[in-house]
Amino acid sequence: MKKIDLFMIRSFIGPLILTFFIVLIIFILQFLWMYVDELAGKGLEPRVLAELLFQFSLTFVPLSLPLAILLASLMTFGNLGEFLELTALKSAGVPLQRIMMPIFIFAAILAAGSFLFADYVLPISTRKARTLLMDIRRMRPELNIQAGTFYNGIDGFSIKITDKDPETNRLDGVYIYDHREGIGNTSVIHADSGYMNVTPDESGLILTLFNGYAYKDIEEKNVPQDKRKYPFRRDRFTEQTMVIELTGFGLNRSAMDIYRSNYAMLNTSDLTFFIDSLSTRFSSRTDAYYSEFKQTRLMTPGQFYYPSNTKEDDSAAVWKTEKFNTRTIFDTLSFMDKNTTISRALSFAREGTSFMTEKSEALIAEAKNLKKYEAEKYKRFTLPLACLVFFFIGAPLGAIIRKGGLGTPAVISVLFFVFYYVISLSGEKFAKELIISVPLGMLASTIILLPIGVFLTYKATTDAAIMNAETYILFFRKIGALLTGIKPEKDDEDTGTRA
Numbered sequence: 001m002k003k004i005d006l007f008m009i010r011s012f013i014g015p016l017i018l019t020f021f022i023v024l025i026i027f028i029l030q031f032l033w034m035y036v037d038e039l040a041g042k043g044l045e046p047r048v049l050a051e052l053l054f055q056f057s058l059t060f061v062p063l064s065l066p067l068a069i070l071l072a073s074l075m076t077f078g079n080l081g082e083f084l085e086l087t088a089l090k091s092a093g094v095p096l097q098r099i100m101m102p103i104f105i106f107a108a109i110l111a112a113g114s115f116l117f118a119d120y121v122l123p124i125s126t127r128k129a130r131t132l133l134m135d136i137r138r139m140r141p142e143l144n145i146q147a148g149t150f151y152n153g154i155d156g157f158s159i160k161i162t163d164k165d166p167e168t169n170r171l172d173g174v175y176i177y178d179h180r181e182g183i184g185n186t187s188v189i190h191a192d193s194g195y196m197n198v199t200p201d202e203s204g205l206i207l208t209l210f211n212g213y214a215y216k217d218i219e220e221k222n223v224p225q226d227k228r229k230y231p232f233r234r235d236r237f238t239e240q241t242m243v244i245e246l247t248g249f250g251l252n253r254s255a256m257d258i259y260r261s262n263y264a265m266l267n268t269s270d271l272t273f274f275i276d277s278l279s280t281r282f283s284s285r286t287d288a289y290y291s292e293f294k295q296t297r298l299m300t301p302g303q304f305y306y307p308s309n310t311k312e313d314d315s316a317a318v319w320k321t322e323k324f325n326t327r328t329i330f331d332t333l334s335f336m337d338k339n340t341t342i343s344r345a346l347s348f349a350r351e352g353t354s355f356m357t358e359k360s361e362a363l364i365a366e367a368k369n370l371k372k373y374e375a376e377k378y379k380r381f382t383l384p385l386a387c388l389v390f391f392f393i394g395a396p397l398g399a400i401i402r403k404g405g406l407g408t409p410a411v412i413s414v415l416f417f418v419f420y421y422v423i424s425l426s427g428e429k430f431a432k433e434l435i436i437s438v439p440l441g442m443l444a445s446t447i448i449l450l451p452i453g454v455f456l457t458y459k460a461t462t463d464a465a466i467m468n469a470e471t472y473i474l475f476f477r478k479i480g481a482l483l484t485g486i487k488p489e490k491d492d493e494d495t496g497t498r499a
Helices: 002-039 046-059 061-082 085-091 096-137 268-296 311-315 326-331 335-401 408-432 438-442 444-461 469-484 490-494
Strands: 157-165 170-178 187-198 204-217 232-245 303-307 319-323
Touching (some): 002 096, 061 096, 061 335, 096 335, 096 444, 170 204, 268 335, 335 408
Antiparallel strands (some): 157 170, 170 187, 204 232, 303 319
């Protein structure tokens, strides 16, 4: 039996390595597609770009491994079924569960390794990748200026453009506000169009502007305030070139502790510490808000609150109560006093409502922040658990379809992974938005897919032909016969396979 175990592991390792790197490359290409606009044209050194891709590839490992296990399981058992090796093992008296056992143990080891990787390597690689990406984004400011928004990345200037052609780098509707003097918008340049480039040594920004005006407020020195006329100068130009000195726009590496408190860049022990601290702060603030509301704004019907007349009680902010019949007191008031009383009551109610709305929004925001840390902690366990779930789906499904290679297994794997990914993202979002509990949201994909894996394992063990088209054709014929009252032919029944 040891030879069978070794044979199964060898059959599984090859497809696993192949599919893992294929999936990893796909995620890296997706990353490049998302950030190509921020990376292109920055003049990055190959070393820096390689470091960025390497750090981000490490962040994709925990997500790539479950899909690789699913695809490799399908390929392995599909190949065994296609070449009748699985049939030979079953005919020798080896059950399917025993055939799956060595690969299951190997997948469990990979799942444990995935957890350790996600707990110790992933926070560091994520922090390095995000920090380096942020540093790259701050390079070459002319590439960061987006149409329709003010760009304040250059010290002393605020620049806005109406439209930008990414191919020719032509700018339309250019507005430049010079704030270097620190006295407001005293110098403004408006041009119909222009071009923006960086000097060869990247020490300055060259702006070539066409058909515009330059407005400059002239400062009146030694003139009293009431006698100032606020003159300004307006210059019209057909072409003007500006050179703005750039400092600090190269690749300046930031410190690693910039994201030290981000939930995605903490290990399990740090997440536990943050969750305990945030939970304690949330509870204390909830109690403090309730006590403040109860003491200052909450009045029990039939009671009147007034401060004590003694100095000791005043310093301790002690309030005493006296019960009375509110309806009787209200009826004794005059018409004007009744209006005043109702107005004050409404004012107190509005103040209480405003207080509750303000504090509840603050508590909800703090609770959502707490749920992010809790969801991230559960995520460290759900991804390794997904490795085992996908194995119980891929192995029996491969034994059922009996098709190897990358064709059919790849299509089925992608469908299952997309289904899993959508459920995971939805559950995580619902948990962070306080719609459902964090354990239910993070384990939703496992709760849904694990019964599917158990069902497929049972069907594969009993040699059920759930992927045989004739089985479903016969089933629908029987349904049609029951609806129409026509008995199906005997030959059709004999062609059916055992379900």
